[in-house]
Amino acid sequence: MSGLRVLLLGGTAEARELAALLVDQGIDVTTSLAGAVRRPQLPVGAVRVGGFGGTAGLAAHLVDHAVDHVVDATHPFADTISANAAAAATEVGVPLTRLERPGWGTHRAADTWTWVDDVAGAVRAGAFARRPFVTTGRQSLAAFLPWANRAVLARVVDPPDLVIPDRWVVVRSRGPYDLESERRTLRVHSADLLVTKDSGGTHTVGKLDAATELGVPVVVVRRPPPVPGVRAVETVAEALAAVLA
Numbered sequence: 001m002s003g004l005r006v007l008l009l010g011g012t013a014e015a016r017e018l019a020a021l022l023v024d025q026g027i028d029v030t031t032s033l034a035g036a037v038r039r040p041q042l043p044v045g046a047v048r049v050g051g052f053g054g055t056a057g058l059a060a061h062l063v064d065h066a067v068d069h070v071v072d073a074t075h076p077f078a079d080t081i082s083a084n085a086a087a088a089a090t091e092v093g094v095p096l097t098r099l100e101r102p103g104w105g106t107h108r109a110a111d112t113w114t115w116v117d118d119v120a121g122a123v124r125a126g127a128f129a130r131r132p133f134v135t136t137g138r139q140s141l142a143a144f145l146p147w148a149n150r151a152v153l154a155r156v157v158d159p160p161d162l163v164i165p166d167r168w169v170v171v172r173s174r175g176p177y178d179l180e181s182e183r184r185t186l187r188v189h190s191a192d193l194l195v196t197k198d199s200g201g202t203h204t205v206g207k208l209d210a211a212t213e214l215g216v217p218v219v220v221v222r223r224p225p226p227v228p229g230v231r232a233v234e235t236v237a238e239a240l241a242a243v244l245a
């Protein structure tokens, strides 16, 4: 053990990769999960589950557990915990590194993509669609209820907590998804729209490549803005280097 204590805010594939590398380095790492997913994919190393109780609770946790470094490797759209991590780390003077994989905009954006600020914007931008494929996650599904009379195909990890309209099909699965299976999904559903968040990464990019190839329009929900003043890195290797430094 190096004596260094790291709190890793997780819930992403990158967080699991980083946990493995930190354990390899003999660093005392605890991954924190929100507890939002029924059967989470667990990282190596110690794990704690559940909210901290806002910024104050997280700040107290950092002190109580003598944390030396916080890595916020949560999902790009998990903006509440990222803001809380920044505030708590500043309050108690613990270094914080934000690990956020790049979005899909830079390398893959096509002219069949429409960018919107939030899911309400996606509902407006996709008003033309009759057979949309919605992949923005369980928590966002209620925002699509204005499409109750459309043949929505929604893909989620856990069961949604709303009454599903009769015309909708909800499939439960967890990525990664390859290009061929995403082509098949779009074709079998005869999808005329794909709705996605700009999650980035490789695990779920197949749907974008398949839609772009098949000429299916895509509506992409932009990421929330980064928390100002937080040191951010894009790769697991950079996050490891930041901790070791």
Ligand code: NAP
Residues within 6 Å of the ligand: 009, 010, 011, 012, 032, 033, 034, 036, 049, 050, 051, 052, 053, 054, 055, 057, 058, 073, 074, 075, 077, 078, 079, 080, 081, 082, 084, 137
């Ligand atoms: P959020 O809106 O930013 O956070 C809501 C609350 O959940 C936070 O205030 C915090 O509760 C708790 N929380 C979130 N992440 C936590 C963590 N890693 N450890 C302990 N508590 C955590 O987050 P969300 O969008 O609901 O996402 C929840 C988790 O799922 C995140 O950890 C994220 O990495 C993962 N995830 C999210 C998405 C997405 O699209 N949003 C996709 C894939 C995975 P307290 O205030 O009580 O501390």
